Amino acid sequence: MADKPRECRARVIAVRRLAAAILEIDLLMVEPPELAFAAGQWVSVPFGPKTVRAYSIASTPQSQKLLTLCADVAPGGLGSRWFRALAAGDEVRFKGPLGGFVFTRADPRRPLFVAEEIGIVPVRSIVGELYATGFGRPAALAYWARDPGWLVYDAEFLSLARRYPSFAYHPVMASATGPWQDAAGGLAEVVDRIVPDVEGLVAYVCGGERMIQRVRDRLVAKGLDRKAVRWEKFW
Numbered sequence: 001m002a003d004k005p006r007e008c009r010a011r012v013i014a015v016r017r018l019a020a021a022i023l024e025i026d027l028l029m030v031e032p033p034e035l036a037f038a039a040g041q042w043v044s045v046p047f048g049p050k051t052v053r054a055y056s057i058a059s060t061p062q063s064q065k066l067l068t069l070c071a072d073v074a075p076g077g078l079g080s081r082w083f084r085a086l087a088a089g090d091e092v093r094f095k096g097p098l099g100g101f102v103f104t105r106a107d108p109r110r111p112l113f114v115a116e117e118i119g120i121v122p123v124r125s126i127v128g129e130l131y132a133t134g135f136g137r138p139a140a141l142a143y144w145a146r147d148p149g150w151l152v153y154d155a156e157f158l159s160l161a162r163r164y165p166s167f168a169y170h171p172v173m174a175s176a177t178g179p180w181q182d183a184a185g186g187l188a189e190v191v192d193r194i195v196p197d198v199e200g201l202v203a204y205v206c207g208g209e210r211m212i213q214r215v216r217d218r219l220v221a222k223g224l225d226r227k228a229v230r231w232e233k234f235w
């Protein structure tokens with residue numbers, strides 16, 4: 001069970017650079033010492049009375065003492081500058097856990113995950129938790145990035161797909177021409193190809209608004225109920 005959202009304090013214990021503009025930080029919870037959350041939830045970092053930035057939890061709920069966040073700092077605004085400046089030993093404050101972009105195991109439907117670049121963060125937590133805790137049913141992931149360097153969790157998903165044949169992993173890279181040029185076109189095409197039948201499907205789509213709309217429209221055109229497309233809009 002996820003905790004109710006509350007004010008939290010944690011300490012940065014590690015910072016890793018996964019790509020030129022993608023950073024991961026490990027946070028050791030201080031107050032409360034453990035945070036129960038559901039995979040796919042996020043925390044809200046305050047920057048002023050009405051200014052916050054949201055960061056999804058990249059790690060799985062099996063670890064409640066140590067949380068990982070992962071950010072694309074290329075946008076360069078308040079949140080990116082804060083993330084970029086974090087160093088081991090810093091104390092951070094946030095509110096969490098928040099959000100309903102979560103997959104419950106009791107849902108009998110077959111999940112399709114679709115992520116655009118940093119939109120992979122909540123999906124990594126959901127998929128990681130499912131397979132670490134014995135989810136034997138089929139699931140698929142389509143993960144788009146502009147180039148291989150931005151596909152930061154690629155090795156992890158490849159390894160998961162090798163170990164669990166029921167997990168179908170479809171990395172997608174931009175190409176100079178055709179529908180694959182951008183995330184919206186590329187992911188809509190891949191979803192079209194890998195989903196011949198929407199019966200019993202539930203989709204989890206995360207990234208930019210344009211991509212979410214295109215993928216949702218494609219799935220709805222194939223007959224999926226609009227409500228069966230869950231989404232988290234990062235930008």
Ligand SMILES: Cc1cc2nc3c(=O)[nH]c(=O)nc-3n(C[C@H](O)[C@H](O)[C@H](O)COP(=O)(O)OP(=O)(O)OC[C@H]3O[C@@H](n4cnc5c(N)ncnc54)[C@H](O)[C@@H]3O)c2cc1C
Nearest residue numbers: 053054055056070071072075076077078079080121234235
């Ligand atoms: C529920 C939720 C969870 C989120 N989780 C994460 C996360 O785990 N990791 C993460 O990096 N971000 C995440 N975000 C986005 C994050 O909250 C910030 O918007 C992002 O870090 C940019 O903040 P900023 O202050 O640097 O730039 P801003 O000044 O707020 O944004 C500058 C512009 O860039 C756009 N933008 C923001 N992010 C991107 C992006 N990645 N690519 C292209 N354009 C973008 C914004 O819409 C805006 O137009 C999440 C957002 C939401 C709503």
